[in-house]
Amino acid sequence: MQTRIARARASLDWPVTLLIVVVSLFLLKELRHKAMIEDCLLASRNNCDTVVAMLTARPTRDSPASPIVLTAAPSVGSVPCDQQAPGD
Secondary structure, eight states: OHHHHHHHHHHHHHHHHHHHHHHHHHHHHHHHHHHHHHHHHHTTOSOTHHHHHHHHOOOOSSOSSOOOOOOOOOOTTOOOTTSOOTTO
């Protein structure tokens, strides 16, 4: 009886470990994305929408590995997210 219980517990070790790893990787990705958005916002940048669009875009079947290219025209007075706004 003891060996049957020990085997049942041992058979659950790998699935539980795998579940913890998958959940941890998901949380790591989500927290990294939130940090990138917050960094852009806290730096008083004007067009953090491009960062949000880049992070929330999902690849399609047609282009699963292609990079995301944003071609929207900048609004008047906007500063790219990698540059400081004038006067900051």
